[in-house]
Amino acid sequence: MALKVKPKSFGPVFVIFDGMDGIQYAHTDPSNTSPYPPTNTPVDTLIASLGSCIVKSMQWSADQHKVSLNPFMVKVVGIKAPVLPGRIEKMDITILGSLVDDEELAPRIVRQAKSICTVSNTLNCEVEIFFEPDQAV
16 A cells, blocks of 8 residues: 655746846745745755756747747746655646747747757656746746
8 A cells, every 4th residue: 555645746936038048046936036046945946947948948949940039937836746755746837928929839839848858858757838828927
C-alpha cells in the first residue's frame, strides 16, 4: 500500500519578459521582481529554471518566425506527487499576456518552444502549458 502525503504545490514563480532581452523573476507576487531566480526552496529554483527556459525557447521560436515578442510573463506552479517518494508530479505553466501581434502565430510559437525547452524535456514529470493572452502584463 502506497503511503499518501499531504497535497502541496510550490510557487507560483513568475518569469517576466520585458519585450527585449530582459528577464525578471518573482515568487508569489509578480510586482516584487528580482533579476535572480527565487531560492526559497530548491523546487522554487527548479520551477524558475523551467519558466526561464520556456521564455528563452519562445524568444528563439519567435526569431525563427521573424516576429518580435511583446512583453509577457509566465507563471509556473509545481504540484507535489500524492504518494512517496517525494517528487514533483506535474508542473503547470501559464503564459500571461499576448505573445505576438499575430494571434494565430502565438500557439505555434508556444508549441515549438515547448518542444525545444531543454528543462521541460529533461524532467520526469508532466509539464503542461496554458495560454491566457487577455491577461495584462
